[in-house]
Amino acid sequence: MNSSADASVDRRSRTGSPLEVLRIFLKLGLTCFGGPIAHIGYFRDEFVVRRKWIDEHAYADLVGLCQFLPGPASSQVGFSIGLMRAGYLGALAAWTGFTLPSAAALIVFAYGAGALTGPAGAGLLHGLKLTAVAIVAQAVWGMARNLCPDRERASIAAVAALILLLSTSSVVQIGAIVLGGLAGLWLCRSEAPAPSGHVEMPVSRGVGLIALAAFFILLAGLPVLRTLTGSTGVALFDAFYRSGALVFGGGHVVLPLLREAFVAPGWLSDDAFLAGYGAAQAVPGPLFTFAAYLGTVVAPEPHGLAGAALGLIGIFLPGILVLLGALPFWDAFRKRAGAQAMMRGVNAAVVGVLGAALYDPVWTTTVHAPRDFAIALVGFVLLVAWRAPPLVVVAFSAAAGVVMALI
Incomplete structure (x- = not known):
């Protein structure tokens, strides 16, 4: 007893x-x-x-x-x-407590960004875009060191980057990640599988299977529903959901996916996209709340607060569904050598995807003069060598952008 x-x-x-x-x-x-x-x-x-x-x-x-x-x-x-x-x-x-503060801050920025006119306002927005150069360069640097430590994975990353840089197709990002996984199965089996462990979660196998089914049904069904209905709301939700579903290796990898989904069809400009991405570095919480900014400023309806809510739900939902689906089966799956090899290849491929995004659009649309490169370089050194918090780099780049615009 x-x-x-x-x-x-x-x-x-x-x-x-x-x-x-x-x-x-x-x-x-x-x-x-x-x-x-x-x-x-x-x-x-x-x-x-x-x-x-x-x-x-x-x-x-x-x-x-x-x-x-x-x-x-x-x-x-x-x-x-x-x-x-x-x-x-x-x-x-x-999820609500961790997400709402940064989402609210980015919605406020989205409504206030239009008021930033004149040289000082333009310089501030350009400084935020230069923050994105430093942040993404740091992400590529760190991820390459951790996820591509050998020639096999470095080669997978390089091929993935070449695929994106030499193609204009909207599906190449998905294809590069899939090819990375297949290459990992072939080239990356030498390492030992992850250590065993156990996590108790109140998720049954039945709930896990339902969540996995919902994940794949939405991933495959939303584009079909988008075509059948012609609804801009469905199109926006599909863009956010697909971006959230294909992010491996860290939040910064969502940058090229979201740009392809929102800038390529003309829903907003590269300048507005990168300014919002720079502002997202200044707030606490998850980088995925960048979706709240995009949903607020995107051209098709719904936008504003409704678009922000649609963006947050759409981009976070796939990660939550696949997590619920994996929890009951994780212990058995993670011990398989093939699964570990595939993920090593996928992670290497996303380094290449992010490296390609560092060049286009981040570099090509932002660094136009030696002083732009100087600001981005200082930001990168602050992040990598001095371990400065991203908020410090945001403040420096924004201030430098204003100063350069006024002199």
Whole structure:
């Protein structure tokens, strides 16, 4: 009897309310600067060290899962912690608290960006675009070192970049990622599989299969529905969903996907796109909240607040669905050598995708003069060599852009 009672008390000590989860993640959403790797560090300090909601081994295994899957890794980790603590409502509370602060800030920026006229306003927006050069260059640099450490994966990345740079087709990004996975199965089997571990989640295999089915049905069905209905709302949701579903290797990889989805069809300009991307570096929380800015300023309806809500739901939904689908099966799947080899190839390919995006559109539409290169170079050195927070680089680039516009 005592043993049963102790187990019951232990279970209660590891559960909480959705309101508790919302409060804690709202604080994190207001203070977590620095991108997904930094967010994972914040989460570890909050939930492993301070609150002891999850132990070190389980947390490491959870992070490994979320980095393996498509989608925003830090948001998926937060969603999973909320799920463990307070069930599905806790997961929703975690996502809401972590996402809303940065989304609200970017919506405010979207409404105010039109008021930035004159030389100073144009210089400020150009400085934000130069921030994107430094940030994306840092992402390519760091990801290449971690994900392409050998000649096989470096070659996969180079081929993926060449495919994108030499093609104008809208499907080449998907094709490059698929080819990267196939090349990984062939070339990247030498490493040992990931270490074993276990994460307890209140997700049954039935719910997991339903979530996976929904993920693939939406991925395949939304383009068909878009064609049949001609609805701009469906077209926007499809663009956000497809971008969120194909992001491997970090939030910055969403940049070329979103540009292809929104700038290529003429829904907004490259200048507006890159200015918003630069502003997204200045706010805490997940980079995927860039979708709130895009949904606000995009030309087709719905835009404004309705477009922002559509963008947030559309871009985060695929990562949540694939996470729910993977949780019940992760332990068995992650030990397969073929799965690990495929993901090594996919991760190498996304380095190439992001490298191609660094050149076009980020570099070609932003760096027009030696002083532009100088500002971007200083920002890059601040990030890589001095480990400066992105907020510092945003402030420097924006101020430098204003100064250069006025002199």
